[in-house]
Amino acid sequence: MGNMNQMMKQVKKMQEQMMKAQEELQNKTVEGTAGGGVVSVTMSGDKKVLDVKIKPEAVDPDDVDMLQDLVLTAVNDALTKADELANQDLGRFTGGMNIPGLF
Template structure:
Protein backbone atom coordinates (compact mmCIF):
# COMPACT_ATOMS: atom_id res chain seq x y z
CA UNK A 1 0.00 0.00 0.00
CA UNK A 2 1.46 3.41 -0.99
CA UNK A 3 2.74 5.67 1.74
CA UNK A 4 0.21 8.51 2.34
CA UNK A 5 2.99 11.04 3.02
CA UNK A 6 4.64 10.20 -0.29
CA UNK A 7 1.35 10.59 -2.12
CA UNK A 8 0.75 13.99 -0.51
CA UNK A 9 4.27 15.13 -1.42
CA UNK A 10 3.74 14.02 -5.01
CA UNK A 11 0.39 15.83 -5.15
CA UNK A 12 1.97 19.05 -3.81
CA UNK A 13 4.82 18.75 -6.32
CA UNK A 14 2.34 18.26 -9.19
CA UNK A 15 0.30 21.22 -7.98
CA UNK A 16 3.43 23.40 -7.95
CA UNK A 17 4.42 22.21 -11.43
CA UNK A 18 0.93 22.95 -12.76
CA UNK A 19 1.02 26.46 -11.29
CA UNK A 20 4.43 27.05 -12.88
CA UNK A 21 3.19 25.75 -16.24
CA UNK A 22 0.13 28.02 -16.09
CA UNK A 23 2.33 31.03 -15.29
CA UNK A 24 4.64 30.12 -18.15
CA UNK A 25 1.71 29.74 -20.52
CA UNK A 26 0.57 33.29 -19.71
CA UNK A 27 3.78 34.69 -21.22
CA UNK A 28 3.66 32.63 -24.42
CA UNK A 29 2.01 33.51 -27.71
CA UNK A 30 0.70 31.63 -30.74
CA UNK A 31 0.66 33.04 -34.27
CA UNK A 32 -2.06 31.99 -36.69
CA UNK A 33 -3.26 33.09 -40.10
CA UNK A 34 -6.06 32.70 -42.61
CA UNK A 35 -6.64 33.47 -46.25
CA UNK A 36 -3.17 32.35 -47.26
CA UNK A 37 -1.59 34.72 -44.74
CA UNK A 38 -3.72 37.72 -45.64
CA UNK A 39 -4.92 37.91 -42.03
CA UNK A 40 -2.43 37.17 -39.24
CA UNK A 41 -3.09 37.18 -35.51
CA UNK A 42 -1.16 36.68 -32.32
CA UNK A 43 -2.99 35.16 -29.37
CA UNK A 44 -1.52 35.10 -25.87
CA UNK A 45 -1.49 32.12 -23.57
CA UNK A 46 -4.01 34.06 -21.51
CA UNK A 47 -6.45 33.58 -24.44
CA UNK A 48 -6.26 37.27 -25.31
CA UNK A 49 -5.94 38.55 -28.88
CA UNK A 50 -2.64 40.47 -28.83
CA UNK A 51 -2.39 41.68 -32.41
CA UNK A 52 -3.95 41.45 -35.84
CA UNK A 53 -2.39 42.23 -39.20
CA UNK A 54 -4.44 42.56 -42.37
CA UNK A 55 -2.81 42.60 -45.78
CA UNK A 56 -4.14 45.63 -47.70
CA UNK A 57 -4.99 43.31 -50.60
CA UNK A 58 -7.50 41.57 -48.32
CA UNK A 59 -9.54 44.75 -48.05
CA UNK A 60 -12.13 44.63 -50.80
CA UNK A 61 -14.94 47.12 -50.13
CA UNK A 62 -17.24 44.95 -52.25
CA UNK A 63 -16.54 41.82 -50.17
CA UNK A 64 -16.21 42.80 -46.52
CA UNK A 65 -17.81 39.50 -45.53
CA UNK A 66 -14.79 37.55 -46.81
CA UNK A 67 -12.45 39.72 -44.71
CA UNK A 68 -14.63 39.20 -41.66
CA UNK A 69 -14.59 35.44 -42.24
CA UNK A 70 -10.80 35.44 -42.53
CA UNK A 71 -10.48 37.38 -39.28
CA UNK A 72 -12.76 34.97 -37.44
CA UNK A 73 -10.89 31.97 -38.88
CA UNK A 74 -7.48 33.36 -37.91
CA UNK A 75 -8.56 34.23 -34.37
CA UNK A 76 -10.18 30.83 -33.85
CA UNK A 77 -7.04 29.12 -35.16
CA UNK A 78 -4.98 31.15 -32.69
CA UNK A 79 -7.23 30.11 -29.81
CA UNK A 80 -6.96 26.45 -30.88
CA UNK A 81 -3.18 26.82 -30.95
CA UNK A 82 -3.12 28.17 -27.40
CA UNK A 83 -5.35 25.33 -26.24
CA UNK A 84 -3.03 22.76 -27.87
CA UNK A 85 -0.01 24.44 -26.26
CA UNK A 86 -1.70 24.35 -22.85
CA UNK A 87 -2.74 20.72 -23.30
CA UNK A 88 0.84 19.73 -24.17
CA UNK A 89 2.30 21.58 -21.17
CA UNK A 90 -0.31 20.35 -18.70
CA UNK A 91 -0.33 16.83 -20.13
CA UNK A 92 3.42 16.57 -19.64
CA UNK A 93 2.88 17.19 -15.93
CA UNK A 94 -0.33 15.25 -15.32
CA UNK A 95 0.47 12.34 -17.59
CA UNK A 96 -2.75 12.99 -19.49
CA UNK A 97 -5.01 12.88 -16.45
CA UNK A 98 -8.04 15.14 -16.64
CA UNK A 99 -7.90 17.11 -13.39
CA UNK A 100 -11.12 18.90 -12.41
CA UNK A 101 -10.76 22.66 -12.19
CA UNK A 102 -7.93 22.86 -14.72
CA UNK A 103 -8.69 25.25 -17.57
CA UNK A 104 -7.48 22.92 -20.34
Protein backbone atom coordinates in the same frame (compact mmCIF):
# COMPACT_ATOMS: atom_id res chain seq x y z
CA MET B 1 1.32 7.18 7.66
CA GLY B 2 4.71 7.89 6.08
CA ASN B 3 3.36 6.87 2.66
CA MET B 4 0.46 9.30 3.02
CA ASN B 5 2.80 12.17 3.91
CA GLN B 6 5.05 11.30 0.98
CA MET B 7 2.07 11.18 -1.36
CA MET B 8 0.80 14.55 -0.12
CA LYS B 9 4.24 16.08 -0.71
CA GLN B 10 4.23 14.70 -4.26
CA VAL B 11 0.74 16.08 -4.92
CA LYS B 12 1.75 19.50 -3.59
CA LYS B 13 4.89 19.49 -5.75
CA MET B 14 2.87 18.53 -8.82
CA GLN B 15 0.35 21.31 -8.10
CA GLU B 16 3.17 23.85 -7.85
CA GLN B 17 4.67 22.62 -11.10
CA MET B 18 1.29 22.80 -12.82
CA MET B 19 0.70 26.36 -11.60
CA LYS B 20 4.12 27.37 -12.87
CA ALA B 21 3.40 25.77 -16.26
CA GLN B 22 0.07 27.63 -16.46
CA GLU B 23 1.83 30.91 -15.68
CA GLU B 24 4.42 30.19 -18.35
CA LEU B 25 1.62 29.71 -20.89
CA GLN B 26 0.74 33.37 -20.43
CA ASN B 27 4.18 34.30 -21.77
CA LYS B 28 4.03 32.02 -24.81
CA THR B 29 2.34 33.02 -28.04
CA VAL B 30 0.83 31.34 -31.05
CA GLU B 31 -0.18 32.83 -34.38
CA GLY B 32 -3.24 31.94 -36.38
CA THR B 33 -3.44 32.92 -40.02
CA ALA B 34 -5.95 32.97 -42.85
CA GLY B 35 -5.92 33.78 -46.54
CA GLY B 36 -2.31 32.78 -46.98
CA GLY B 37 -1.22 35.11 -44.21
CA VAL B 38 -3.13 38.26 -45.19
CA VAL B 39 -4.82 38.11 -41.78
CA SER B 40 -2.93 37.00 -38.68
CA VAL B 41 -3.91 36.83 -35.04
CA THR B 42 -1.37 36.54 -32.22
CA MET B 43 -2.70 34.94 -29.06
CA SER B 44 -1.15 34.10 -25.70
CA GLY B 45 -1.06 30.54 -24.50
CA ASP B 46 -3.88 31.37 -22.11
CA LYS B 47 -6.09 32.44 -25.05
CA LYS B 48 -5.89 36.22 -24.91
CA VAL B 49 -5.79 37.95 -28.29
CA LEU B 50 -2.68 40.14 -28.30
CA ASP B 51 -2.57 41.40 -31.88
CA VAL B 52 -4.53 41.34 -35.12
CA LYS B 53 -2.80 42.20 -38.38
CA ILE B 54 -4.59 42.72 -41.68
CA LYS B 55 -2.60 43.33 -44.84
CA PRO B 56 -3.99 46.03 -47.15
CA GLU B 57 -4.71 43.53 -49.92
CA ALA B 58 -7.25 41.82 -47.65
CA VAL B 59 -9.35 44.97 -47.45
CA ASP B 60 -11.96 45.21 -50.19
CA PRO B 61 -14.77 47.66 -49.35
CA ASP B 62 -17.04 45.73 -51.70
CA ASP B 63 -16.42 42.43 -49.92
CA VAL B 64 -16.47 43.05 -46.17
CA ASP B 65 -17.86 39.54 -45.63
CA MET B 66 -14.61 38.03 -46.91
CA LEU B 67 -12.54 40.07 -44.46
CA GLN B 68 -14.82 39.06 -41.59
CA ASP B 69 -14.44 35.40 -42.60
CA LEU B 70 -10.65 35.76 -42.74
CA VAL B 71 -10.52 37.30 -39.25
CA LEU B 72 -12.82 34.60 -37.88
CA THR B 73 -10.69 31.87 -39.46
CA ALA B 74 -7.46 33.37 -38.11
CA VAL B 75 -8.89 33.66 -34.58
CA ASN B 76 -10.10 30.07 -34.64
CA ASP B 77 -6.72 28.92 -35.97
CA ALA B 78 -4.99 30.74 -33.10
CA LEU B 79 -7.41 29.20 -30.57
CA THR B 80 -6.67 25.73 -31.91
CA LYS B 81 -2.94 26.37 -31.65
CA ALA B 82 -3.32 27.76 -28.10
CA ASP B 83 -5.20 24.60 -27.11
CA GLU B 84 -2.47 22.45 -28.64
CA LEU B 85 0.19 24.45 -26.78
CA ALA B 86 -1.69 24.06 -23.47
CA ASN B 87 -2.15 20.34 -24.06
CA GLN B 88 1.54 20.01 -24.84
CA ASP B 89 2.69 22.01 -21.81
CA LEU B 90 0.15 20.77 -19.27
CA GLY B 91 -0.56 17.30 -20.66
CA ARG B 92 2.23 15.79 -18.60
CA PHE B 93 0.23 16.65 -15.48
CA THR B 94 -3.13 15.42 -16.70
CA GLY B 95 -2.03 12.26 -18.47
CA GLY B 96 -3.73 13.43 -21.65
CA MET B 97 -7.11 14.01 -19.98
CA ASN B 98 -8.83 17.26 -20.88
CA ILE B 99 -9.88 18.64 -17.50
CA PRO B 100 -12.47 21.42 -17.92
CA GLY B 101 -11.39 24.75 -16.49
CA LEU B 102 -7.75 23.76 -16.27
CA PHE B 103 -6.79 25.35 -19.59
